[in-house]
Amino acid sequence: MEEKKRACDYKSGQLPSCAPLALSYVPMQEGSTPQYEADEALIRGTLFPGLDLPWKNIVNTVPHSDTPLGELMALDFVVHELGLYLDTHKDDAEAFALYQSFLRLAEEGRKRYVELYGPLTRPDMLGDKSFTWLNNPWPWDYTERMGDK
């Protein structure tokens, strides 16, 4: 994706040159690029390298996307992260186009997971032969490998 011209480097943002006193100001993030890949975004806790400010610069390095559940978590995370960005940047067409493409990917990932492992939400049981909602594991149960039964 071509990067838009911006006034500041991606780790910085713009402040008003003059602004009312007695108020706090956070610089606006100027664009949704650069970005991490979905699985790296999940383990880093943000899609945006500009906002990635780890304690003592220690970062997570082990990706989780080796299972359908891990892949879905990563895609859903990007959808959510872009959604928050769009809440404060609703006119950013480039970010909204990306949001659309990740919505599609997440939807596909969700279908894949549900077919293999059962419902994520109760409507996913449409067409099932039995009430699979109660099948283990529940999200808080410890499993050796994520998503395994």
Add this chain to the structure above:
Amino acid sequence: MFIYEKKLQYPVRIKNPNPALAKFIITQYGGPDGELAASLRYLSQRFSMPYPELKGLLTDIGVEELGHMEIVATIVHQLTRSMSEEDVKRAGLETYFVDHTAGVYPQFASGTPWTAATIAVKGDVITDLIEDMAAEQKARTTYDNILRMSDDPDVNDVIRFLREREIVHFQRFGEGLRLATERMDQKNIYAINPAFDRQRAVTTTEKGTT
């Protein structure tokens, strides 16, 4: 309306139970700057917000915090799974254990039950957003301190994720504050509270007093 999705936002797989860690990590479930406080703070504040960006932001972050509550509870649950009476004593978890066994109860690290006294809903746009920004920083500091106390890589992996979310949320609340205050009177930003005074402004105009 809320619909439950049967998955976590971030995977939690704690290989080694360790009740001693659960003793203080529980504070991010029901403590003063924990995830229960965060979700209720934002999901309550949103009702008085006058601008669509802020209604959206508080709803979306508030819902994410519900997911974080579930993640922290899962860490506590897995750290205390299959523990014996001896494990409880060795970890110094007796005071919690006698009240809650291996249940997950929303409380401070110090044992005080969760209380709404730790959150604020002031009904004022600037005040509530600055409260939210402070809340994200307090949670970030708590996660920093948990990372100082814990040496379990499975736990710390999740804590680092949750900590980074506080930073992203701080940025978004700050941007929300910018969008809100840009709509206000730039000569006197505190002339009115747009979460309350907009209805009254209409009333006074109708009476012909302005």
